[in-house]
Amino acid sequence: MSTTTTAELNTPGGFREMLAISTPxxxxxxxETLLIFIDRLFLSRIGPEPMNAAMAGGLSSFMLMTFFVGLIGYTTxxxxxxxxxxxxSQCTVVVTQAMLLVLPATLLVFACRPLVYSxxxxxxxxxxxxxxxxxxxxxxLYGTPLVLLRTSLSGFFSGIGRTRIVMISAMVAMVVNAVANYVLIFGHLGFPALGLRGAAYGTLFSSSCALLVLLTAYVRRTNRDEFTIGAGWxxxxxIMAKLLRYGSPAGVEMFLNLLAFTLIVLIFHSHGVVTATAVTIVFNWDLxxxxxxxxxxxGVVSLVGRYMGAGxxxxxxxxxxxxLKMGWIYSSLVLLLFVTLPQQMVDIFAPSATNELFLAAAPLAVDMLRLAxxxxxxxxxxVVxxxxxxxxGDTLWAMGLxxxxxxxxxPIVFVFLKVLNFSPIAVWLAFIVFxxxxxxxFYLRFRHGHWKTLVVVKD
Incomplete structure (x- = not known):
């Protein structure tokens, strides 16, 4: 490695600093992805129908939370x-404002439940x-306060660059979820086989354990002393106005995007059980x-925010x-897998017993995964x-685009699939083009440079 390259790695904002803060x-x-993936994988052993139901039901529950996840997530x-x-000293005050939003947010999410039924x-x-x-x-949906409190505390640790705590929390959630799902879905260790219901209960229990890890780290003495947490309650x-002003566009963006994505998934599911199964398999790998x-x-938000705050x-x-370099390295590995091993990736979701629905959906899923x-x-x-x-702080423009x-x-997916009766593959290609x-x-907006002139914490 040349001296120039080494210097670039060690420069503030360089690859090594990004790697250190982003890797955890x-x-x-x-x-978190494996947690969801394991849910679907275990349920696929029962049959495609519960796996499809977990995809649509899980997306819909998270969709109702996303405005507040995005809003509170601006804590980072x-x-x-x-x-x-x-x-x-202001860092913990930000976290307190985020936590104050959890109760009203939870009540609003519960109030919207009938809309999802419709x-x-x-x-x-x-x-x-x-x-x-x-x-x-x-x-x-009962896990809403758990998700929002985790988001608040994760935002604090991500913002100060101590992302390892967030990683440990997520690893605990993954392990607990895998064990709980194995026990509750299939009925082991004296528990009844709860199937889909067991997958949901396992998710709630694992989220509670992850929150406990974050909360313990947040209130420990060294953290209390360094950030004067006692005075931040x-x-x-x-600061609440800043969180609402800059976080709301991110929340609106997350909600509207996931609502649109959920509608797209539901439109595919309404095309028939074969298409629903293929799309569920592909989106499991897409996640x-x-x-x-x-x-x-x-990691990008944290480092960019830190250096913008420092002028x-x-x-x-x-x-x-x-x-961007880090993202392209990771995505290149994913690209290689999608191109070379699509059949093997689809077969992972094969039910334990021979299933005609899966056999009919597998070829479509393989083609869609390769195109992905x-x-x-x-x-x-x-993402970058x-x-x-x-x-x-250029959140409004990012939200709009x-x-x-x-x-x-x-509407394109709906018209192509339901009105013009295009094949699912043709609709998938349109999805990719967009x-x-x-x-x-996004690259053009970044190159325009307006974001470099913004000041968020001047007062």
Whole structure:
């Protein structure tokens, strides 16, 4: 390695710093992905129907939480900016404001439950799957406060760069979920076989354990002393206003995007059980490829926010390109897997007994998975540059572009699949093209440079 390259690695905002802060978050999100993946994998042993129900029901429950997950998740950028500005005592005040939002958020999420029931009815999903996905949805919804409190505390540790704590929390959740699901889904150690219901209960229990890890780390003495946590338990109008102002666009973006994505999944599911099974398998693997990139995005938000708070936009830009290199390395490995091993990846979801539905869906799933390799690099590009914009405070523009691209896709999928009767493969190709276009537009906004002029923590 040349001297120049070594210097670039060690420079503030360089690849090594990005790697150090992002790797635990990538591992953390990979664990969260495996948690969901294991749910689907265990349920696939029972049959495709419970697996499909878990996909639709799980997406729908998380969709109701996403506005508040995005809003509270802006804690990462705000904490990072206060840390960069040398105002450590304000970091825990940010966390307190996020926690104050959890109770009203939970009540609003519960109030919206009937709307999702109506959505299930409108999408003309087979009755057997609809009943199961509503059951799964209902149970997972009780985990709303757990998810939001975890988001608050994860945002603090991500913002101050101590992402290893978040990683440990996620690893605990993954292990606990795998054991709990094995016991509760299939009925081991004296427990009855609860099937889909057991998968939901296992998820809630694992989330509780992960929250306990974060809370323990947050209130330990060294953390209390360094960030004066005791003095941070108060309502702070100015910081709450910042969190609402800069976090709301991120929350709106997450909610509208996941709502659009959920509608797309439900439209595919309404096309028939073969298409539903194929799409569920493909999106299970898509989550494995995409969700770890959200860990990289948190690293980008944290570093960009820190250097913007310190008044160093040029270092923030260097951090963005370091994140892009890391994202492309990861996505290139995913691309290779999707191209070379699609059949083996689909066969992992084969039921224990021969199942005609799975046999009919497998060829379609293989073709869709191979085509998914076309957009994995675009995923990394979108994640990194949208994270850069959010870390700097350019959240409104990032929200507008992301939401527009997702909602343009909803009527296209519906018309192509339900009105024009195009094949699922043709609709999938249109889906991929829009992701490629979106990646290019995020890059253009980044290159425009407006985000470098923004100031978030001046007061």
């Amino acid at each position: 978050m990538v591992v953390s999100h990979a664990c 950028a705000l904490v990072a900016q206060y840390l960069g500005a040398g105002r450590k 959505l299930f009815g409108l999408m003309d999903i087979p009755a057997v799957q609809r009943e199961q996905q509503q059951l799964y949805f209902d149970i997972l 108060l309502f702070h109008r100015t 494995v490829s995409f969700v770890p990139l959200l860990g990289l995005q948190i 160093s936009p040029e270092v923030a830009e260097r951090a963005a390109f370091s994140g 390799a076309l957009y994995v690099l675009a995923d990394a590009t979108i 540059f949208s994270g850069t914009l959010r870390g700097a 992301s939401v527009a691209m997702h909602w343009i896709m909803v 992701f490629l276009i979106s990646g290019g537009l």
